[in-house]
Amino acid sequence: MSTRTLVVVGHGMAGHRLVEEVLAGDRDGGWRIVVLAEEPRPAYDRVALSSLLAGASAGDLALAGPDVLGDPRLRIRLRSPVTGVDRAAGTVTCADGSVVGYDALVLATGSRPFVPPVPGRELPGCFVYRTVEDIDAIRAAARPGRDAVVVGGGLLGLEAAGGLRRLGMRPHVVEMAPWLMAQQIDAGGGRVLARAIARLGVRVHCSTVLRGVEAGADGRAARVSLDDGTVLDAPLVVFSAGVRPRDDLAAPAGLARAERGGFLVDRWCRTADERIWAIGECAAVEGRCHGLAAPGLRMAETVARQLLGMAGEAFPGADTSARLKLLGVDVAGFGDAHARTGGAIEYVREDRRAGTYAKVVLARDGRTLLGGVLAGDTRAYPVLRALTGRELTAPPDALLTGAAAGS
Numbered sequence: 353m354s355t356r357t358l359v360v361v362g363h364g365m366a367g368h369r370l371v372e373e374v375l376a377g378d379r380d381g382g383w384r385i386v387v388l389a390e391e392p393r394p395a396y397d398r399v400a401l402s403s404l405l406a407g408a409s410a411g412d413l414a415l416a417g418p419d420v421l422g423d424p425r426l427r428i429r430l431r432s433p434v435t436g437v438d439r440a441a442g443t444v445t446c447a448d449g450s451v452v453g454y455d456a457l458v459l460a461t462g463s464r465p466f467v468p469p470v471p472g473r474e475l476p477g478c479f480v481y482r483t484v485e486d487i488d489a490i491r492a493a494a495r496p497g498r499d500a501v502v503v504g505g506g507l508l509g510l511e512a513a514g515g516l517r518r519l520g521m522r523p524h525v526v527e528m529a530p531w532l533m534a535q536q537i538d539a540g541g542g543r544v545l546a547r548a549i550a551r552l553g554v555r556v557h558c559s560t561v562l563r564g565v566e567a568g569a570d571g572r573a574a575r576v577s578l579d580d581g582t583v584l585d586a587p588l589v590v591f592s593a594g595v596r597p598r599d600d601l602a603a604p605a606g607l608a609r610a611e612r613g614g615f616l617v618d619r620w621c622r623t624a625d626e627r628i629w630a631i632g633e634c635a636a637v638e639g640r641c642h643g644l645a646a647p648g649l650r651m652a653e654t655v656a657r658q659l660l661g662m663a664g665e666a667f668p669g670a671d672t673s674a675r676l677k678l679l680g681v682d683v684a685g686f687g688d689a690h691a692r693t694g695g696a697i698e699y700v701r702e703d704r705r706a707g708t709y710a711k712v713v714l715a716r717d718g719r720t721l722l723g724g725v726l727a728g729d730t731r732a733y734p735v736l737r738a739l740t741g742r743e744l745t746a747p748p749d750a751l752l753t754g755a756a757a758g759s
């Protein structure tokens with residue numbers, strides 16, 4: 353059997369999972385794999401990036417072991433961003449002008465942080481939080497004892513705030529929504545989260561947006577102004593206001609993009625070109641992008657099975673539930689956390705003194721669990737998540753108490 357060439361663009365979490373799966377399953381040596389990677393190092397565990405601020409080294413995060421890196425079927429070209437795809441010729445072009453032919457092409461280019469177009473966003477002292485290099489630059493610029501500003505109060509923004517705290521800085525978090533982590537949890541959960549992180553010295557500014565970053569006499573970021581008139585002195589600003597799929601290769605190659613960005617692919621992660629797939633955060637599966645690691649890994653597995661000619665399932669969709677320990681505060685959101693289903697009934701239990709909040713969302717029938725939010729105490733999460741979509745086995749209160757007690 354002749355060997356075919358699989359080109360993977362991007363060596364991030366999804367691209368690497370694809371490589372691992374194809375190498376492991378390709379017993380006849382049917383594929384030669386060329387990975388074209390923009391970053392200066394092979395794939396690493398981006399989810400664990402903040403551990404670099406707690407003493408881990410970039411090497412500790414490496415995903416590829418020597419067995420994979422040394423596999424003769426694999427060639428990884430670092431610092432080789434792909435700049436174009438010629439579908440008719442079946443080739444990609446790299447920034448250095450080199451051209452690589454493919455039989456199958458998988459785009460795994462991830463996302464880029466969204467930086468709102470405010471004045472001063474390019475000043476020295478302004479950062480994003482996505483790569484090992486970003487974290488190194490933040491660490492080098494940190495000024496212990498001084499204030500810092502994180503723009504964005506979602507999952508990543510709070511993680512960045514935790515990182516800045518670890519560097520001895522005093523973070524402020526600026527969030528446009530009325531509460532933190534508004535995508536995952538409701539207002540009640542957000543209140544508990546805000547109180548708990550305020551106790552840690554993180555100051556939260558919700559329902560306002562960044563107006564601009566101003567420079568000091570040294571030309572570096574010195575202060576930020578917010579829409580509500582607040583001015584914060586801060587020599588360090590981290591933008592963490594969401595991500596955008598990196599789909600720049602689509603239009604010149606004549607590949608479709610989804611309405612809100614991302615390479616448009618079907619449930620098999622395939623573009624309209626049968627030789628080209630997209631996986632991970634850059635892929636809009638049936639029009640929808642997924643900004644978490646696990647769905648991207650499932651996509652990689654789906655595509656690997658197709659490349660190996662194995663029967664397999666389409667991308668099964670993603671579970672967006674999340675249980676997090678942010679800055680030492682437990683929060684979880686699962687299923688229809690915002691009670692958006694028509695006729696949904698919300699059952700809430702809040703203990704302000706203990707700093708806990710629990711909400712379950714029930715269907716109109718009052719029995720079927722649709723989702724919920726837990727903050728301050730997430731011990732009920734495994735039980736409730738397993739019951740999501742099913743009829744409750746006990747009244748909500750008993751379930752919350754029982755599950756929390758570990759029964």
Ligand SMILES: Cc1cc2nc3c(=O)[nH]c(=O)nc-3n(C[C@H](O)[C@H](O)[C@H](O)COP(=O)(O)OP(=O)(O)OC[C@H]3O[C@@H](n4cnc5c(N)ncnc54)[C@H](O)[C@@H]3O)c2cc1C
Pocket residue numbers: 361362363364365366367388389390391398399400401402432433434435460461462463481482483508511598631632633634643644645646648
């Ligand atoms: C600090 C942090 C914490 C996170 N925590 C969590 C978490 O707790 N849970 C969770 O599920 N997710 C988390 N995430 C998100 C998770 O890291 C991403 O969902 C995941 O990395 C996406 O994988 P990917 O392969 O699609 O993209 P990436 O891992 O971003 O990889 C894409 C790669 O493609 C490269 N690339 C882009 N364009 C080109 C090009 N033209 N040519 C060559 N290479 C290119 C990029 O440089 C990058 O190396 C976190 C992210 C960050 C930054």
